[in-house]
Amino acid sequence: MLRAENLFKTFGAFQVTKGVSLEIPTGLRHAIIGPNGAGKTTLFNILAGELKPDEGRILIDGQDVTSFAPDRRARRGLSRSFQKNNLFLSGTVRDNLMVADIVARGYGSHFWTRLSDNRRAREKTSAVAEQVGLAELLDRGVSELSYGAQRQLEVGLALMPDPKVLLLDEPTSGMSPEETGRMLQLIDDLPRDLAVLLIEHDMDLVFSHADRITVLNYGEILMEGTPQEVRGSDIVQETYLGGKAQ
Ligand SMILES: Nc1ncnc2c1ncn2[C@@H]1O[C@H](COP(=O)(O)OP(=O)(O)OP(=O)(O)O)[C@@H](O)[C@H]1O
Numbered sequence: 001m002l003r004a005e006n007l008f009k010t011f012g013a014f015q016v017t018k019g020v021s022l023e024i025p026t027g028l029r030h031a032i033i034g035p036n037g038a039g040k041t042t043l044f045n046i047l048a049g050e051l052k053p054d055e056g057r058i059l060i061d062g063q064d065v066t067s068f069a070p071d072r073r074a075r076r077g078l079s080r081s082f083q084k085n086n087l088f089l090s091g092t093v094r095d096n097l098m099v100a101d102i103v104a105r106g107y108g109s110h111f112w113t114r115l116s117d118n119r120r121a122r123e124k125t126s127a128v129a130e131q132v133g134l135a136e137l138l139d140r141g142v143s144e145l146s147y148g149a150q151r152q153l154e155v156g157l158a159l160m161p162d163p164k165v166l167l168l169d170e171p172t173s174g175m176s177p178e179e180t181g182r183m184l185q186l187i188d189d190l191p192r193d194l195a196v197l198l199i200e201h202d203m204d205l206v207f208s209h210a211d212r213i214t215v216l217n218y219g220e221i222l223m224e225g226t227p228q229e230v231r232g233s234d235i236v237q238e239t240y241l242g243g244k245a246q
Helices: 040-048 070-075 093-105 108-131 147-159 177-189 203-209 227-232 234-239
Strands: 002-011 014-024 029-033 055-060 078-080 165-169 195-199 212-217 220-225
Touching: 002 040, 014 040, 014 055, 014 195, 014 220, 029 040, 029 203, 040 078, 040 165, 040 195, 070 078, 070 093, 078 147, 093 108, 093 147, 108 147, 147 165, 147 177, 177 203, 203 227, 212 227, 220 227, 220 234
Parallel strands: 029 195, 029 212, 078 165, 165 195
Antiparallel strands: 002 014, 002 055, 212 220
C-alpha cells in the first residue's frame, strides 16, 4: 500500500532523516514514536509531499509518487491531518468539508461550473461528518466548536479524498481525557481497509491502539515491531522510555 524506501533529508548540514524505510499495508494502524526532534514530523512532511526527500522513494500501490505535490498525492490515496488546526474558522463544519471536497476533487477554477455536483458533495459531507462524530454540528460555526471537535473536523477534512492511507499528526495532543477518548473511538471506528499512520506521544494510546510501531531516534529507525516487541526492547527502554514503559 504505502511504501517508503530509504528516505534521507538534510536541512543545511543537519541530517534529519537517515535512511528511513516503512511499509504500511492495507488497514494497518501504525504509530511512529520517538523523542522530540527525532524527525517524526519531517518524515510525515516527506510522506505527504510537503517536503522533498534528498534521496529515496515513496510508492502508493506500487506507483512512485515521490515527485507528486500533496494534493496529487491525496488523490492517489494518501491524506494527512495537521498537528495544528488547519480550518477555515469563519465557516461552518459543512463549509469546511465542502471546501475539502472541492480540493480533493481538484475542481479549482471549475468550481462554479460544477455545482450540479452539489448533491453528491452534500451526501459525502454528511457521511464524513457522521464518521468523525460531527453529524449534529454540520451547521455550527467552526469557531464555536470545542478544541476536540475542531480536531475531529481536521480528521474529517483528511478523509474527504477517500484515502487509503491516513496520516495523523498527534491526533490527541492538547486534548482532555474525554476528548482523547472520543478521538480514539473515532480512529478505532475508521474503516478497516484504511491504513492509519500516526505520530503519537501518548504511550498508553500507542501501546493499546497500534498494530505496529516504528521508533525513530536521531532520524533513524531504532526499531520496528509490535507494541509488545517495542515495550520489551532493551534498546527502546534505554534510549526512549527511560528504563520503564510509561
Ligand atoms: N525546516 C527546517 N529547517 C531546519 N531544521 C529543521 C527544519 N524542520 C525541522 N528541523 C529540525 O529537524 C529536527 C527534527 O524535527 P521534527 O520536527 O521532524 O522532529 P519531531 O520528531 O517531529 O519532534 P517533535 O516531537 O518535537 O515534534 C529538529 O532538530 C528540528 O529542529
